[in-house]
Amino acid sequence: xxxxxxxxxxxxxxxxxxxxxxxxxxxxxxxxxxxxxxxxxxxxxxxxxxxxxxxxxxxxxxxxxxxxxxxxxxxxxxxxxxxxxxxxxxxxxxxxxxxxxxxxxxxxxxxxxxxxxxxxxxxxxxxxxxxxxxxxxxxxxxxxxxxxxxxxxxxxxxxxxxxxxxxxxxxxxxxxxxxxxxxxxxxxxxxxxxxxxxxxxxxxxxxxxxxxxxxxxxxxxxxxxxxxxxxxxxxxxxxxxxxxxxxxxxxxxxxxxxxxxxxxxxxxxxxxxxxxxxxxxxxxxxxxxxxxxxxxxxxxxxxxxxxxxxxxxxxxxxxxxxxxxxxxxxxxxxxxxxxxxxxxxxxxxxxxxxxxxxxxx
Amino acid sequence: xxxxxxxxxxxxxxxxxxxxxxxxxxxxxxxxxxxxxxxxxxxxxxxxxxxxxxxxxxxxxxxxxxxxxxxxxxxxxxxxxxxxxxxxxxxxxxxxxxxxxxxxxxxxxxxxxxxxxxxxxxxxxxxxxxxxxxxxxxxxxxxxxxxxxxxxxxxxxxxxxxxxxxxxxxxxxxxxxxxxxxxxxxxxxxxxxxxxxxxxxxxxxxxxxxxxxxxxxxxxxxxxxxxxxxxxxxxxxxxxxxxxxxxxxxxxxxxxxxxxxxxxxxxxxxxxxxxxxxxxxxxxxx
Numbered sequence: 306x307x308x309x310x311x312x313x314x315x316x317x318x319x320x321x322x323x324x325x326x327x328x329x330x331x332x333x334x335x336x337x338x339x340x341x342x343x344x345x346x347x348x349x350x351x352x353x354x355x356x357x358x359x360x361x362x363x364x365x366x367x368x369x370x371x372x373x374x375x376x377x378x379x380x381x382x383x384x385x386x387x388x389x390x391x392x393x394x395x396x397x398x399x400x401x402x403x404x405x406x407x408x409x410x411x412x413x414x415x416x417x418x419x420x421x422x423x424x425x426x427x428x429x430x431x432x433x434x435x436x437x438x439x440x441x442x443x444x445x446x447x448x449x450x451x452x453x454x455x456x457x458x459x460x461x462x463x464x465x466x467x468x469x470x471x472x473x474x475x476x477x478x479x480x481x482x483x484x485x486x487x488x489x490x491x492x493x494x495x496x497x498x499x500x501x502x503x504x505x506x507x508x509x510x511x512x513x514x515x516x517x518x519x520x521x522x523x524x525x526x527x528x529x530x531x532x533x534x535x536x537x538x539x540x541x542x543x544x545x546x547x548x549x550x551x552x553x554x555x556x557x558x559x560x561x562x563x564x565x566x567x568x569x570x571x572x573x574x575x576x577x578x579x580x581x582x583x584x585x586x587x588x589x590x591x592x593x594x595x596x597x598x599x600x601x602x603x604x605x606x607x608x609x610x611x612x613x614x615x616x617x618x619x620x621x622x623x624x625x626x627x628x629x630x631x632x633x634x635x636x637x638x639x640x641x642x643x644x645x646x647x648x649x650x651x652x653x654x655x656x657x658x659x660x661x662x663x664x665x666x
Numbered sequence: 667x668x669x670x671x672x673x674x675x676x677x678x679x680x681x682x683x684x685x686x687x688x689x690x691x692x693x694x695x696x697x698x699x700x701x702x703x704x705x706x707x708x709x710x711x712x713x714x715x716x717x718x719x720x721x722x723x724x725x726x727x728x729x730x731x732x733x734x735x736x737x738x739x740x741x742x743x744x745x746x747x748x749x750x751x752x753x754x755x756x757x758x759x760x761x762x763x764x765x766x767x768x769x770x771x772x773x774x775x776x777x778x779x780x781x782x783x784x785x786x787x788x789x790x791x792x793x794x795x796x797x798x799x800x801x802x803x804x805x806x807x808x809x810x811x812x813x814x815x816x817x818x819x820x821x822x823x824x825x826x827x828x829x830x831x832x833x834x835x836x837x838x839x840x841x842x843x844x845x846x847x848x849x850x851x852x853x854x855x856x857x858x859x860x861x862x863x864x865x866x867x868x869x870x871x872x873x874x875x876x877x878x879x880x881x882x883x884x885x886x887x888x889x890x891x892x893x894x895x896x897x898x899x900x901x902x903x904x905x906x907x908x909x910x911x912x913x914x915x916x917x918x919x920x921x922x923x924x925x926x927x928x929x930x931x932x933x934x935x936x937x938x939x940x941x942x943x944x945x946x947x948x949x950x951x952x
Contacts, residue, residue, distance in 0.1 A: 374759075382766075426938075426942050427938075430941055430942070430945075432758040433695075433758070433762060434897075434901075434945070436701075437701070437893050437937065437941075438937070438941060440890070440934075441893075441938050444930065444934055445934050445935060448927065448928060448930060449931065451927075565886075572763070572766070573767075580759065613770055613771075613774025613778075614771060614775055614777070614778050615774070616767075617768065617769070617770035617771025617773070617774050617775075618767075618771050619767075620763065620764075620766070620770060621764055621767035621768060621771060624764045624767060625749060625752045628756065628757075628760050
């Protein structure tokens with residue numbers, strides 16, 4: 306939609322931000338998951354486990370955000386809505402005596418439905434219009450949940466502590482490793498879902514829409530439908546993070562489940578790690594959770610927090626100097642090493658595919 | 667009935683401030699096609715400037731208006747030169763993210779430097795004034811804020827629509843390539859937009875200190891309101907933003923009378939309705 310305004314500048318051909326990247330190979334995936342699985346064994350203290358659990362949880366949400374924001378190019382600042390859907394649905398059902406696994410599973414299609422319902426009207430909007438609309442929807446829901454009776458209002462919900470078991474998704478607070486491995490399992494499920502989506506036709510389509518929506522429509526891609534598909538999966542994955550999160554902290558209220566800051570943090574994680582890159586959001590989540598923990602220890606009690614300051618500075622720096630995020634920096638550092646390895650055993654040196662060639666051809 | 671009248675008047679008065687805040691946002695959008703998510707934080711910094719002018723120098727918020735305007739104009743210039751100007755021509759995502767990053771940064775900075783506590787200027791000079799017109803009571807701070815905001819909004823509109831330099835800014839916005847052939851440096855014009863927007867938000871911040879408190883999150887509700895105003899007035903239209911500011915103010919006042927918890931929700935719903943049903947805004951034409 307062009308903006309018919311008094312001062313509007315005709316939209317120039319923009320540089321394309323994200324060249325199409327290869328999806329991660331199985332070897333990368335196995336190495337990363339193995340490293341994640343080893344983490345709680347290497348760092349044995351409870352605080353480190355807590356960092357890992359939060360990083361994986363937010364990594365799930367940011368990976369979900371990245372599918373819509375990074376791959377499909379629809380920058381949402383309202384993903385807390387889906388996180389909250391997962392958290393609230395799980396909290397309410399578990400309080401009613403449901404199995405947490407069933408409750409989380411049920412919240413996923415609900416969040417997908419919400420995401421599609423938000424996307425249905427809002428995907429007609431482009432760029433900033435869409436981004437602001439997502440803020441508007443999420444904030445409206447935040448205000449409604451805070452004020453309307455029946456959803457806990459500002460008090461939120463506490464979940465009952467029950468006997469620790471895998472079926473109850475509650476474990477001893479002395480050893481948090483079970484939580485960590487459940488989170489890792491959920492992350493693998495989320496990553497696999499995103500990978501399957503991106504690998505197929507839908508993945509190529511959404512990337513074509515991101516790069517040039519008009520061209521994508523011109524070659525016959527149903528733009529609206531594939532945006533909705535990406536939004537639905539993205540919402541469901543973010544709800545998975547919300548559902549697990551509420552089982553971990555056993556509490557949810559509007560700021561912790563639906564707040565704008567939460568939406569912002571998903572975006573920041575993805576951008577910091579590498580937007581539109583498969584492992585970027587996970588990396589960003591680890592870095593941000595780690596930084597937050599570090600600064601909280603440093604400045605606790607003073608009422609001042611340095612984490613927002615640091616986040617903001619990081620985001621601005623990354624978006625100015627390296628739009629590909631930390632992952633792009635790592636890859637650049639890794640490239641010479643890989644080249645040397647490649648020369649030794651010439652295996653995986655397939656060239657970068659030409660951008661959107663498969664779609665436009 | 668008198669309650670309703672009172673709410674309409676209150677809404678009209680605060681609406682003038684919404685208009686002033688929105689004018690800077692719509693200026694940057696119209697000329698550069700960039701949404702400044704850090705706009706509310708510029709207002710917030712203006713409020714702190716005015717607060718410290720009072721607590722350190724003992725200045726009434728009325729006297730700190732020029733100081734706040736100039737400080738935030740410089741801040742705006744710095745934001746453009748340091749960050750926003752460096753992502754011009756990049757993807758829309760990069761531009762959205764960079765102003766978003768600035769928002770988080772500035773809020774974090776305020777929280778770090780001045781703690782999350784709210785800061786209020788007790789008994790500014792304007793608080794001593796009060797008028798009763800029939801059933802309607804009008805407080806001095808409200809009148810000062812509204813008059814100041816209207817004057818400043820008018821000044822920005824005059825600059826953009828009536829002066830040669832304003833014309834150059836508009837030209838750079840409409841067609842940067844053609845403008846540079848005419849000897850206009852678009853980048854300088856973009857920088858000027860940020861200076862003007864900074865001036866406007868700084869003045870708005872100082873005006874607001876007549877009856878609001880400064881805090882790191884003080885800007886959030888104003889920027890959300892400004893988005894609504896900008897959409898309502900038609901993205902990029904300065905006159906539209908000025909009128910829409912008053913209208914949104916009145917709407918907020920009236921909703922606040924019946925459902926005070928839902929004023930922001932109502933405003934955001936208004937944004938959705940406008941962009942989905944009438945994306946050209948109030949005054950825009952297709």
